[in-house]
Amino acid sequence: MTGYSCPFSSALQPDEDLVGRCTHTRHMEQGLTAPTPGGRGFRSSRMEPIECRDVLVQNALFTGDLEAVRKHFTESAAVNLIIESKGDELRWTSRKLGLWSLTYEQELTAPLHITAGRGYLDCLRHLLLRGAAVDFAPGGKTALHEACAAARTDCVRLLLSFGADPKTVSEAGYQPLHLCKSPASIQCAQLLLQYGASVNSQTEEEEDTALHVAARHGLEEHVQLYLRHGAGLEAKNEEGQTPLNAACAQAHPPQDMERYYRMLFVRGPSPPGSSWLVLVQSVRPVILQEGVWSVWAQAEVGQGRGGA
Secondary structure, X not given: OOOOEXXXXXXXXEOHHHHHHOEOOHHHHHOOEOOEOOEOOOEOOOXXXXXXXXXXXXXXXXXXXXXXXXXXXXXXXXXXXXXXXXXXXXXXXEOHHHOEEEEEEEEEEOHHHHHHHHOOHHHHHHHHHOOOOOOOOOEOOOHHHHHHHOOOHHHHHHHHHOOOOOOOOOOOOOOHHHHOOOHHHHHHHHHHHHOOOOOOOOOOOOXXXXXXXXXXXXXXXXXXXXXXXXXXXXOOOOOOOXXXXXXXXXXXXXXXXXXXXXXXXXXXXXXXXXXXXXXXXXXXHHHHHHOOOOHHHXXXXXXXXXXX
């Protein structure tokens, strides 16, 4: 812990169990790095993970209290902390006497992740300037993953300017671009591609590309963006679906039908007899009559009806 202290709480302490649970922490082996505002530069001293149990510190982070964050995270204080927080998913757990109960799964996070995921830009900047490791991933994902999932454009921009890796893979097998799943995340996707994200990268388990994800969620602007950057139209995921198949396999409300129909044509005119044209011709009547996409259209193309 050379050069760092934890003056604000006796509840901050190294925890061997947490250290063992940390994944994707190769930066700890190489030294923690954080660039200066004017460019990439200084290297902070090597640190082991520190668990934070201080309620005041956690409250400051979760509420975005900049004054309190500045008070707790001074130049001499440790900034790469590990915080165990309640996750979003419930799971069955068994404690004493063989009794089972549903409890929220506990997740490991860090100050950078909390502020980035909640859009606390000033707090995030303060932590980065205090030397927070930008690619620190105690719970298997980085702050950039969190910011993209929450569509926090300003936080994504700041993290990337401090050297966050746009291609980093989470423990679940996702790159940040795969987490741009809402219309509000379009600028996040633009920034990731601007900083070198691969538009054709695939998730490790499902083998989805960003185009699969955008098509599945009906994100017309994302689809157009990815196609402009060379996204592969014929890329297949683990289930053998192309991005178009992924879009057609989802049920969507009637009010979205015209938007989804337009999305089919962002590629431009298809040659006569192509699978794209057959699929469009098969899907459109179903959309107009029933207001939902039909997996039937996917089967039509999969059986080779109509040529191509």
